[in-house]
Amino acid sequence: MSSLKVLFAYTKGIRRYFVFSILCVAIETSFEVFIPLLMSEIIDVGIAQKDPSVFMEQGLEMIGCAILSLIFGLLxxxxxxxxxxxxxxxxxxxQxxxxQSYSFANLDHFETSSLITRLTSDVTVIQNSLVNGIRPFARGPIILILGLVMSFLINKELSVIFLFTTPILAVILFFVVRKVxxxxxxxxxxxxSVNRLIQENLTAIRAIKxxxxxxxxxxxxxxxxxDLAKISQDTFHIASLNTPAFQMTMYMAIVGLMTLGIHLIVQNQMQVGELTGVLSYVLQIMNSLMMISNVFLLITRSLASCNRIAQVVEEKVTLISGALPLTPKDSSIDFHHVYFKYAQNAKExxxxxxxxxxxxxxTVGIMGATGSAKSSLVQLIARLYDVSEGSIKIGQVDVRDMNLEDLRNRVGMVLQKNTLFSGTIKENMRWGDSNASDEEIQEACKxxxxxxxxxxMPDQYDTYIEQGGNNVSGGQKQRLCIARALLKKPKILILxxxxxxxxxxxxxxxxxxxxxxxxxxQIIIAQxxxxxxxxxxxxxxxDGKIAAKGSHEELLQTSDFYRGLYESQQKGASL
Incomplete structure (x- = not known):
């Protein structure tokens, strides 16, 4: 239930609408409950005594109750x-x-498809539960209580049957909710899982073909x-047992009431109008119990979604912005005995x-075999991840002490996986600087x-870029991403x-x-x-360790890896 408390906090400012809606349902229901009582009086007094005034008086009251019920229903x-x-x-x-405030470490806790489901499907589940739940949540208890009171006022002996049927319904509801x-x-x-597979297929549709x-x-x-169809079928099959079980109990109650009621009428201990009124309340009471059971099922259904949404909202952000501005005059970078692992419980x-x-x-370069942690190293500079041990300083200031937004504005990164967004080239460029002029955009692209x-291109800088940059080549995409990073006017550029x-x-x-x-x-990672x-x-x-460092000439003398790579590429270029 803690997830409900978390989400309840976000109803601030709109709680009055929930309260008003529940009050309107309560008032609407109260008028409805009085109608069977008026109807029983028409039968027992108006029909028995053949008094037209009773028809008019009680009929007008019933119409008035119906109109007021309609008005509050609309409200x-x-x-x-x-x-x-x-x-x-x-x-x-x-959410x-x-x-948006998550670090890469936070994002690693969730699959992209799961986050999409939580933003869409889970929210829809909660909304549907509220749509279908507020009305029965308010009507059910009111009809149940007032219906029982009215039934006992009409005839106590006949209403005792509710004491037997209500526990049966409660037991049925308990087992259904517990199972589902x-x-x-x-x-x-x-x-x-379905969303993940759809996302992967649409993203990689060209590779698939x-x-x-x-x-x-x-x-x-x-x-x-x-799998989805099977689990849905099993879940809704069990949940749907609720309705026929309640209907069976309701019909059993009606049969019992009819049997006992006819006996009391024959014994002149009860009038026909009283039996009619009690039967009407039976239907209302049973329907109210069914409403309450459906509300429990809706709560059970939405509770799973509430927990998933609460997980997103309560996820503790691992990166907290510092307060110090980045020193603009000094863009030196110092790694002081830095250790890093993606998960705290990782062994290595x-x-x-x-x-x-x-x-x-x-200008520095970083080279190494695939998996040597080159990208991991540069991502620590802009605090996409935080170091596990040691420190990284820019201008002798620890990056963890700097204002995160200012730090990232001054560090331009062109990541290994280039991303362009739907929109024109000009709109994509302005991700680097939203206020960039056309001349600045053209200079960065140059x-x-x-x-x-x-x-x-026919439309030049107004050319529309499709989702993911699918209408430009890989090299064109890379150059556009470099231009976008340059528009930030960074002090540090990571390629x-x-x-x-x-x-x-x-x-x-x-x-x-x-x-x-x-x-x-400049920091350049290259092959x-x-x-x-x-x-x-x-x-x-x-393997995540410094094997060698120096200039091109020095490494040709001291690094077997670098020299071997250089000779193989030189040989390949000469062929």
Whole structure:
């Protein structure tokens, strides 16, 4: 129930709409409950005594109750709709804002498909539970209590039968809820799996077609789809047992009431109108019990979604922004005996005892075999992850003490996996600087050698980029991402293998342009020796440790890895 408390906090400001809607249902229901009592009086007094005035008087009262019930029903619909839609909107916004504050370590705790489900399906489940639950939640107890009171007022002997039927219904509800509750959590996890497979397939649709894996992926989807269908069928099958069980109990009660009522009428201990009134209340009471049971099922259904949403909201953000601004005059970087691992309980470190000084304004390269933790090292500079031990300082200030937004604004990163967003080239560029002028955008693209292909496009900088940049090549995407990073006017620029898809001449042109930017500290991760041979110093990583460092000439003498890579690439270039 702690998750309900967490989500209840986000009803602040809209609770009055929930309260108004419940009050309207309570008033509406109260008027409805009085109608059978008025009807029994019409039968016993109006019909028995053939008094038309009773028909008129009680009939007008019944019409008045019906009209008032309708009015408050409409008011309920208005307030409930406002409360539920605003609550759903708030839950999505709160989750989305929290996810934006996550570090990479936080994101590692959730699958992307699961986060999408929590933002969409789980919120919809809660909204549907409220839509279908507020009314019976308010009506059920009121009808149950008032119906029982009215029944006992009409005839005590006949109403005793409720003391036998109510426990039966309570036992049925207990077993249904107990069985179905854990199944709803499993159901949401299966929905996660379906969303994950759909997301992967749509993202990799070109690879699937290229490898002619359509049928295989269809089979994979059919498996998870069948799993979803099976768990849904089992869950809703058990949940649906609630209705026929309640109907059976209701009909048993009606038969019992009819049998006992006819006996009392024959004995002149009861009138026909009283039996009619009690039977009407039986239907209302049984329906109220069914409403209450459905509310329990809805709560059980939504509780699984509440727990999943609460997990997102309560996830403790591992990166807390410091208060110190980044020193703009000094962009030197110092790694002081840095150790890092992605999970606290991991047995081995990804990075081991990294001790390295990068002077301000210098250009350094990082090389190493696949899996040597090159990307992990540079991600620590912008605090995409925090170091496990040791420290990283920029301008002699620990990055953990700096304001996180200011730090990341001053560190331009072009990650290994380049991402462009749906929109024009100009709109994508303004991710680097939302206030960038057209001239600044063109200058950044010129440095990144992106202007040469942009100028050839019909709409040039207004060319629309499809989702994920699917209408541009890998090399074009890399150059656009470099230009976007340059628009931030960073003091430190990190290029994580971000020219791997461009030709050697273009790579050389980009390096020459970047070298002309005064005071820019550059960190270049590359697989080609030619991409880092101009660097002031080059770091060689091996299994997360520094294997060697020095200039191009020094490493040719001291590093077997670097020399072997250089000779193999030189030999390949000469063939």
């Amino acid at each position: 309920y619909a208005r307030y409930a709709a406002k409360a539920i839609t605003l609550f759903g909107q708030r839950l999505r916004s709160v 989305y804002q929290k996810i 509750a854990p199944m709803y959590s499993v159901l949401q996890k299966v929905i996660d 290229a490898f002619v894996r359509d049928e295989y992926e269809e089979e994979q989807f059919e498996k998870v789809n069948q 470190y990804v990075l081991n005892d990294i001790d390295w000084h990068i002077p301000a304004g210098s 440095i990144a050698c992106a202007d040469e292909f942009i100028q050839k 994580d293998d971000s020219t791997s898809a461009v030709d050697t001449n273009t790579d050389h042109a980009i390096r020459n342009s970047l070298s002309k930017i005064h005071g820019l500290t 080609r020796v030619s991409s880092v041979s101009h660097c002031d110093q080059i770091l060689i990583l091996e």
